[in-house]
Amino acid sequence: MRSDLDLKARQTLKSAKLYCTAGRVAVLKALFKADKPLTQEEITGQLGQNHFDKVTIYRTLESLLKVGVVHQAFVKNRARHFELSHNCSETQCHPHFTCTSCGKTHCLTDMRMPKAQGRHRGFIIHRQQTRFEGLCPACA
Amino acid sequence: MRSDLDLKARQTLKSAKLYCTAGRVAVLKALFKADKPLTQEEITGQLGQNHFDKVTIYRTLESLLKVGVVHQAFVKNRARHFELSHNCSETQCHPHFTCTSCGKTHCLTDMRMPKAQGRHRGFIIHRQQTRFEGLCPACA
DNA sequence: AAAATATTTGCAACTTAGTTGCAAATTTGG
DNA sequence: CCAAATTTGCAACTAAGTTGCAAATATTTT
Ligand SMILES: [Mn+2]
Ligand SMILES: [Mn+2]
Ligand SMILES: [Zn+2]
Ligand SMILES: [Zn+2]
DSSP states (O other): OOOHHHHHHHHHHHHTTOOOOHHHHHHHHHHHHOSSOBOHHHHHHHHTTSOOOHHHHHHHHHHHHHTTSEEEEOOSSSSOEEEEOTTSOSSBOOOEEEETTTOOEEEOTTOOOOOOOEEETTEEEEEEEEEEEEEOTTTO | OOOHHHHHHHHHHHHTTOOOOHHHHHHHHHHHHOSSOBOHHHHHHHHTTSOOOHHHHHHHHHHHHHTTSEEEEOOSSSSOEEEEOTTSOSSBOOOEEEETTTOOEEEOTTOOOOOOOEEETTEEEEEEEEEEEEEOTTTO
8 A cells, every 4th residue: 555645755866866664754754744843753743653863764754854755843942844845935944933832833825925046145045934933822 | 331232122112012131132232233033042142141041032022022112023043033123114024035055044123015904805914025036145 | 595794783982061068148128 | 149040061862864885676787
């Protein structure tokens, strides 16, 4: 039983010219299913039975970062958070919202911030990310 | 010899109703002098002779965060970065730029991003921060 | 479908960033 | 100066991430 997600993951790896391994497929599937940036721990948690060493998870995320399949979201917590780059443009990722009360982070995928592209005082901007803080619907 | 900066730091602590201690004054002075967000290590480095335990620095930064004198900037590196909140509005901090080539982070203090305030799908936005990636003048 | 090659994996050991408890030192207000 | 409140340094600890290396797996070649 090779699911839809499974195929999608394999396809993604293939087009990125990455070795298609069980670990990578598993990590990608976890990220496909997620609706928010995940840490290594959260990914490992999702995998459950299908366990891979945390070093492998980190190395997988690093490969996926390098080919641009995932990117890093900046979250208030200490650990790095990763998510698929899929529904972000080349130059801009959807904003993230961190609640100052409950601490949870949400993706504001339907929100577009105006882009600052090009140059500013000699800085060539390739990509921008926005972070919000405030109160989430549950805490407001 | 009690310098200008020294007085400014003491004044800041006083208005924040924080105990005015040597460590806090030293940390504040380092932040006043800095033109970019600093880590605990960088602050300790600045202090040189005038040494304080890293635990003290972290606890000082925590106090300064709580009263809003400093805030945290989100930088690509692993360590937390702090800077004065001074020339940021209540709701928005100036953007930060991280160079993908040399890795350095710069404050774009003269750049204003349009504010997304109020509510979005039930999220009450209090503050926003923008991060850019690209090439700095030195690397372009 | 083997064999040869290239890449990834798990393990254990390590580093780096940050935290905690507690007694001693410092600051503040009277 | 005293008493109360708060901060400090130390040592020990946790959490997040990294490194080297031999064994395992994936891809390419024959
Ligand atoms: Mn997201
Ligand atoms: Mn700044
Ligand atoms: Zn909340
Ligand atoms: Zn640069």
